[in-house]
Amino acid sequence: MSHEARLAQLQLELPPAPKPVATYVPAVRVGNLLYVSGHGPLRPDGSLIVGRLGADLDLAAGAAAARQVGLAMLATLRAQLGTLDRVVRLIKVLGLVRSTDEFADQSKVINGFSDLMVDVFGDAGKAARSAVGTNSLPGGIAVEIEAIFEIKD
Numbered sequence: 001m002s003h004e005a006r007l008a009q010l011q012l013e014l015p016p017a018p019k020p021v022a023t024y025v026p027a028v029r030v031g032n033l034l035y036v037s038g039h040g041p042l043r044p045d046g047s048l049i050v051g052r053l054g055a056d057l058d059l060a061a062g063a064a065a066a067r068q069v070g071l072a073m074l075a076t077l078r079a080q081l082g083t084l085d086r087v088v089r090l091i092k093v094l095g096l097v098r099s100t101d102e103f104a105d106q107s108k109v110i111n112g113f114s115d116l117m118v119d120v121f122g123d124a125g126k127a128a129r130s131a132v133g134t135n136s137l138p139g140g141i142a143v144e145i146e147a148i149f150e151i152k153d
Contacts, residue, residue: 003084006120007074015044015072017079021138027080033091034149036076040141041068050140053133054103057142062097062105063112065142070116073147081151088150089124090117096144099133106131113145 001009018039020026027036041049049065051057057065078084095110097103110131117125127147137144 003087003120006122007084010119012071012074012120013044014075014078015042015068016046017075018042018072026076029080029151032088032150032152034077034080034151036073036147036149038096038144038146039069039072039076040138040144041065042072043068048139049142051142052098052100053105053109053142054100059105059108062099062109062142066095066097066109066112066145067116069143069145070113073113073145074116074120077149084120086151086153087121087124088152090121090127090147090149092148093117093127093129094146095129095131096134096137097131098135098137098140098142103133106133109143110145113143 024037027034049068053062077087095113097106097109099106114129
């Protein structure tokens with residue numbers, strides 16, 4: 001099954017592809033690699049999920065925010081490539097979780113993103129990954145994720 005068919009089967013709603021809010025581009029292609037800039041948890045209505053894990057948001061809400069980041073990233077991939085079917089595999093993920101000093105489940109939060117990638121891309125959605133806690137993210141967003149994809153023409 002193609003990635004686009006899988007996305008349709010899952011009945012996932014993608015938000016509009018996010019537009020840069022500073023001096024950068026959403027993605028850069030180098031050979032067969034697509035480096036995707038950090039994305040936040042953008043909802044279809046254009047709002048963002050904000051808050052701090054361990055204070056404003058619990059683990060389930062954090063994982064949901066990371067999943068929403070994944071949906072925004074899928075929208076960027078489609079906008080950049082024309083179709084998700086050009087994705088060969090997800091290679092590397094860096095997840096940043098805005099959290100309190102006491103919160104220690106950053107990897108479980110980023111599972112919300114990783115699980116979505118596996119849902120859409122199958123085993124090709126499993127990647128090398130880092131999950132890091134931070135005290136601040138742009139606009140107070142709860143999660144920011146960047147990724148590297150292998151793509152084909």
